[in-house]
Amino acid sequence: MQIPLFQKVAILAILLPIIIGNISIHVTYAQTVCGMSGEDLMACKPAVTLPHPPPPSGRCCSALAHADIRCLCTYKNSKLLPSLGIDPNLAIQLPDKCKLPHPAHC
Structure with a gap:
């Protein structure tokens, strides 16, 4: 069964901020000051x-x-x-x- 396009977009809209947030946390910890x-x-x-x-x-x-x-x-x-x-x-x-x-x- 295929997932309709609008559901794929909705799932991506929910997951993208979580993924970006996790990446920025790792980048912050990787940087030095x-x-x-x-x-x-x-x-x-x-x-x-x-x-x-x-x-x-x-x-x-x-x-x-x-x-x-x-x-x-x-x-x-x-x-x-x-x-x-x-x-x-x-x-x-x-x-x-x-x-x-x-x-x-x-």
Whole structure:
């Protein structure tokens, strides 16, 4: 039995956003920002999200230890961080909380 064309189109219309959404999630995790993968960034997100951020996790601090901190500093005044739910002031405090060196002009 063949499926009518309009049903095929309806099925495709339902499945396409799901497929595209899954692809974009994988692409996001595959990309890096200042030496941090999407997974690394997500490990740090709880520690930079208001109202009651926990201390950074060991995973976050480990990722941050291998990141380009000067590069990350360039995002401190970006409107991108707040739009992602990240508090820039908390983000700037992460190296200290992880007991890592950070640039003086961040």
